[in-house]
Amino acid sequence: xxxxxxxxxxxxxxxxxxxxxxxxxxxxxxxxxxxxxxxxxxxxxxxxxxxxxxxxxxxxxxxxxxxxxxxxxxxxxxxxxxxxxxxxxxxxxxxxxxxxxxxxxxxxxxxxxxxxxxxxxxxxxxxxxxxxxxxxxxxxxxxxxxxxxxxxxxxxxxxxxxxxxxxxxxxxxxxxxxxxxxxxxxxxxxxxxxxxxxxxxxxxxxxxxxxxxxxxxxxxxxxxxxxxxxxxxxxxxxxxxxxxxxxxxxxxxxxxxxxxxxxxxxxxxxxxxxxxxxxxxxxxxxxxxxxxxxxxxxxxxxxxxxxxxxxxxxxxxxxxxxxxxxxxxxxxxxxxxxxxxxxxxxxxxxxxxxxxxxxxxxxxxxxxxxxxx
Amino acid sequence: xxxxxxxxxxxxxxxxxxxxxxxxxxxxxxxxxxxxxxxxxxxxxxxxxxxxxxxxxxxxxxxxxxxxxxxxxxxxxxxxxxxxxxxxxxxxxxxxxxxxxxxxxxxxxxxxxxxxxxxxxxxxxxxxxxxxxxxxxxxxxxxxxxxxxxxxxxxxxxxxxxxxxxxxxxxxxxxxxxxxxxxxxxxxxxxxxxxxxxxxxxxxxxxxxxxxxxxxxxxxxxxxxxxxxxxxxxxxxxxxxxxxxx
Amino acid sequence: xxxxxxxxxxxxxxxxxxxxxxxxxxxxxxxxxxxxxxxxxxxxxxxxxxxxxxxxxxxxxxxxxxxxxxxxxxxxxxxxxxxxxxxxxxxxxxxxxxxxxxxxxxxxxxxxxxxxxxxxxxxxxxxxxxxxxxxxxxxxxxxxxxxxxxxxxxxxxxxxxxxxxxxxxxxxxxxxxxxxxxxxxxxxxxxxxxxxxxxxxxxxxxxxxxxxxxxxxxxxxxxxxxxxxxxxxxxxxxxxxxxxxxxxxxxxxxxxxxxxxxxxxxxxxxxxxxxxxxxxxxxxxxxxxxxxxxxxxxxxxxxxxxxxxxxxxxxxxxxxxxxxxxxxxxxxxxxxxxxxxxxxxxxxxxxxxxxxx
Numbered sequence: 019x020x021x022x023x024x025x026x027x028x029x030x031x032x033x034x035x036x037x038x039x040x041x042x043x044x045x046x047x048x049x050x051x052x053x054x055x056x057x058x059x060x061x062x063x064x065x066x067x068x069x070x071x072x073x074x075x076x077x078x079x080x081x082x083x084x085x086x087x088x089x090x091x092x093x094x095x096x097x098x099x100x101x102x103x104x105x106x107x108x109x110x111x112x113x114x115x116x117x118x119x120x121x122x123x124x125x126x127x128x129x130x131x132x133x134x135x136x137x138x139x140x141x142x143x144x145x146x147x148x149x150x151x152x153x154x155x156x157x158x159x160x161x162x163x164x165x166x167x168x169x170x171x172x173x174x175x176x177x178x179x180x181x182x183x184x185x186x187x188x189x190x191x192x193x194x195x196x197x198x199x200x201x202x203x204x205x206x207x208x209x210x211x212x213x214x215x216x217x218x219x220x221x222x223x224x225x226x227x228x229x230x231x232x233x234x235x236x237x238x239x240x241x242x243x244x245x246x247x248x249x250x251x252x253x254x255x256x257x258x259x260x261x262x263x264x265x266x267x268x269x270x271x272x273x274x275x276x277x278x279x280x281x282x283x284x285x286x287x288x289x290x291x292x293x294x295x296x297x298x299x300x301x302x303x304x305x306x307x308x309x310x311x312x313x314x315x316x317x318x319x320x321x322x323x324x325x326x327x328x329x330x331x332x333x334x335x336x337x338x339x340x341x342x343x344x345x346x347x348x349x350x351x352x353x354x355x356x357x358x359x360x361x362x363x364x365x366x367x368x369x370x371x372x373x374x375x376x377x378x379x380x381x382x383x384x385x386x387x388x389x390x391x
Numbered sequence: 392x393x394x395x396x397x398x399x400x401x402x403x404x405x406x407x408x409x410x411x412x413x414x415x416x417x418x419x420x421x422x423x424x425x426x427x428x429x430x431x432x433x434x435x436x437x438x439x440x441x442x443x444x445x446x447x448x449x450x451x452x453x454x455x456x457x458x459x460x461x462x463x464x465x466x467x468x469x470x471x472x473x474x475x476x477x478x479x480x481x482x483x484x485x486x487x488x489x490x491x492x493x494x495x496x497x498x499x500x501x502x503x504x505x506x507x508x509x510x511x512x513x514x515x516x517x518x519x520x521x522x523x524x525x526x527x528x529x530x531x532x533x534x535x536x537x538x539x540x541x542x543x544x545x546x547x548x549x550x551x552x553x554x555x556x557x558x559x560x561x562x563x564x565x566x567x568x569x570x571x572x573x574x575x576x577x578x579x580x581x582x583x584x585x586x587x588x589x590x591x592x593x594x595x596x597x598x599x600x601x602x603x604x605x606x607x608x609x610x611x612x613x614x615x616x617x618x619x620x621x622x623x624x625x626x627x628x629x630x631x632x633x634x635x636x637x
Numbered sequence: 638x639x640x641x642x643x644x645x646x647x648x649x650x651x652x653x654x655x656x657x658x659x660x661x662x663x664x665x666x667x668x669x670x671x672x673x674x675x676x677x678x679x680x681x682x683x684x685x686x687x688x689x690x691x692x693x694x695x696x697x698x699x700x701x702x703x704x705x706x707x708x709x710x711x712x713x714x715x716x717x718x719x720x721x722x723x724x725x726x727x728x729x730x731x732x733x734x735x736x737x738x739x740x741x742x743x744x745x746x747x748x749x750x751x752x753x754x755x756x757x758x759x760x761x762x763x764x765x766x767x768x769x770x771x772x773x774x775x776x777x778x779x780x781x782x783x784x785x786x787x788x789x790x791x792x793x794x795x796x797x798x799x800x801x802x803x804x805x806x807x808x809x810x811x812x813x814x815x816x817x818x819x820x821x822x823x824x825x826x827x828x829x830x831x832x833x834x835x836x837x838x839x840x841x842x843x844x845x846x847x848x849x850x851x852x853x854x855x856x857x858x859x860x861x862x863x864x865x866x867x868x869x870x871x872x873x874x875x876x877x878x879x880x881x882x883x884x885x886x887x888x889x890x891x892x893x894x895x896x897x898x899x900x901x902x903x904x905x906x907x908x909x910x911x912x913x914x915x916x917x918x919x920x921x922x923x924x925x926x927x928x929x930x931x932x933x934x935x936x937x938x939x940x941x942x943x944x945x946x947x948x949x950x951x952x953x954x955x956x957x958x959x960x961x962x963x964x965x966x967x968x969x970x971x972x973x974x975x976x977x978x979x980x981x982x983x984x985x986x987x988x989x990x991x992x993x994x
Contacts, residue, residue: 057923137787217910
């Protein structure tokens with residue numbers, strides 16, 4: 019224990035003395051947490067629409083009004099040239115073109131039906147998908163309403179109608195930030211944990227100081243603990259700042275579930291993550307290598323964690339990667355506890371998995387960490 | 392027997408096909424200043440790393456301070472000091488912090504750390520710079536400090552791997568004063584160098600050529616055997632046959 | 638650089654892995670989302686709708702027997718994302734009182750998935766309703782507005798179309814900014830930089846000789862990415878290759894200049910790496926528009942996005958590679974990128990000289 023005390027003293031002194039590193043450890047995460055949720059807003063809104071109206075009838079005008087009134091769309095162009103609208107698509111000024119044919123109203127009334135043309139800039143698939151779905155929804159609703167209107171006039175029998183009541187639980191306003199902030203919290207802790215930890219150890223390797231340590235009576239586990247504990251503490255600190263300062267303070271997100279549970283999970287997660295950092299450091303000889311390896315993992319971990327895209331939609335092999343990614347579990351747990359108030363029994367499996375990761379990474383790292391060069 | 396603090400028999404280290412250290416056998420007596428000489432690439436650093444427990448030998452036997460090199464590495468570490476070729480104190484800690492850290496991990500008590508630390512600083516005349524970052528000190532001071540830290544816990548043997556590389560002659564002289572001082576306290580000094588004038592300061596020297604010990608004796612004996620006026624000539628005579636070079 | 642197999646592997650492995658991940662793994666489609674149907678009606682109408690729901694690839698119907706009280710817990714466990722509830726007497730009400738209600742409850746902790754799923758479910762129900770109307774002898778349902786949708790540039794809604802240009806920006810910058818800055822700082826740390834600087838080689842030449850390998854490497858990586866996306870992701874290159882490479886060279890130059898600038902302002906690899914990451918890669922991911930929609934950002938962020946070179950690069954690549962537009966459509970973006978590259982090069986060279994004197 020005495021040796022550990024000296025190791026910890028040394029680590030903390032070195033970390034707090036590193037003028038370049040310190041602001042990055044503490045200021046960057048907060049910056050990121052402030053900026054990321056603002057930037058990472060996938061809520062599909064303000065879809066730019068161009069309406070090409072060859073018809074100019076009252077029905078066409080009414081439909082256009084409905085579309086605009088829905089709030090999802092912003093009318094950037096209303097004209098009668100498809101070519102002109104298409105140019106808007108090329109220059110990204112418009113996302114979606116609604117073309118109303120010349121005989122729209124007439125066909126509708128005399129031939130019982132007419133066809134509208136929708137062209138979507140589908141480079142961004144999500145937006146295209148959701149945008150088109152919204153537009154179709156609006157058209158369908160409009161269709162229903164004019165049909166009902168007409169039938170009411172014709173005094174025909176009432177049409178059976180299914181009323182669909184949609185409820186959005188846990189986030190009734192569909193606020194995208196509620197979704198992003200907990201995820202980003204996890205990303206921050208992950209970055210600091212795995213990166214800093216791996217780099218720190220490799221730095222000692224590169225400078226040769228580790229050799230000096232290796233000829234002293236310090237035991238393997240003491241050295242490793244001396245490295246892990248400081249970064250564990252920093253990780254907990256950053257998470258707390260993010261949780262209370264930014265998530266609660268700035269975005270007003272109140273955790274629905276138990277904070278104790280959340281912290282309990284984070285403690286374990288950090289142990290697993292630092293184990294990974296340690297593991298990386300045993301394979302890398304230079305900081306440049308450690309950085310590249312860590313970056314590589316980070317990239318995969320971030321993308322394959324369900325942070326941005328739902329894991330259920332991934333093809334089988336990438337689903338497998340996502341499921342063997344510790345970040346996935348912590349993001350899920352954070353969202354579950356914070357947004358849905360999940361309890362321990364809901365996330366038992368997650369606890370088991372992260373414990374497995376912690377044992378696996380640390381075990382491998384310790385075996386691989388050779389005190390004799 | 393008690394006087395032998397290092398004994399090696401046929402100690403060998405291979406890296407693949409390359410035999411860096413080839414069956415070396417020698418003994419070092421207690422309190423001796425033992426010079427380990429050789430050209431670059433002769434295998435000095437590999438040998439010293441094996442003796443310190445940093446590297447596992449491929450074959451052969453060795454005992455360090457009465458402990459077996461394979462089984463009792465942890466005990467050995469308590470009894471030796473080591474100063475590597477590459478400066479390896481923490482440059483982002485101050486002088487006094489480095490001293491405290493290394494003294495602490497060797498298990499010195501707070502009282503001892505205080506006394507020994509102060510004595511060390513006084514001895515080196517570093518009172519004014521004890522709160523300076525080690526990284527900001529001139530190289531000579533760093534080296535002297537690294538040595539003093541390596542013997543702070545009064546080890547039985549201290550291993551010095553080319554300790555005076557890149558240091559001016561005056562500082563080198565001062566450095567050797569520190570070595571004599573330690574030797575007077577009964578610490579065995581095992582030092583590698585390629586400065587042949589330094590070889591003259593040793594009690595006994597071994598000459599390594601191509602991973603083997605080509606000669607081992609007192610500097611005077613070696614000079615008379617090879618009919619040379621200086622260690623330089625002895626070294627040149629022996630190293631001429633070397634196949635490995637730079 | 639080429640003697641270090643680990644770094645080398647990463648330099649080439651990275652673009653390949655990223656292309657594969659982005660191209661295949663990250664799809665924009667929503668499929669196989671677990672939903673549950675609670676059917677208190679158990680009649681033909683409800684069964685018909687359930688059948689239609691389960692046939693839709695977006696949904697993966699959980700087989701368990703749920704009751705309404707268990708929904709919240711299932712959401713909390715994360716086992717389902719959507720619940721559809723049919724009331725008792727669903728069909729009866731529909732036929733006799735012309736009005737019946739279906740409840741859709743979504744786990745909106747993931748808002749986009751929630752709204753997409755409930756939209757899908759609603760559409761299926763409405764379609765069913767329409768088909769019912771037609772079956773009931775009302776074959777002449779009046780006033781049918783039909784829609785025909787064309788997904789332009791990306792008819793299959795591949796994720797790759799959106800991500801490949803982004804990955805290109807990311808990889809090019811990664812190699813140029815990060816590797817350059819770190820390798821120069823490394824030489825500084827090891828002291829070999831001094832040797833180069835005191836040699837008769839002019840400082841400019843030192844820099845150029847450092848930059849050329851990374852430039853070549855970046856171009857090589859770019860070629861790998863383009864080939865992978867062409868052959869593997871079947872993403873055709875619609876526009877001019879020359880234009881694409883020209884724009885990429887501009888971005889690489891910008892990156893090299895930035896890397897140089899970073900290496901000038903720090904002495905440790907760790908810091909160089911962090912600055913590169915924070916200063917270049919994160920802004921690229923955030924502000925180039927390929928991950929996060931810029932138009933949704935608050936205006937201060939939209940303004941910031943304008944100074945991020947990769948944003949302009951991303952627009953160019955999208956226009957040239959996917960939309961197949963020519964120089965006349967992207968000259969503005971090219972001009973901006975060129976001025977950024979020149980400005981950064983000048984600044985970094987100037988700073989570099991000052992340090993040497």
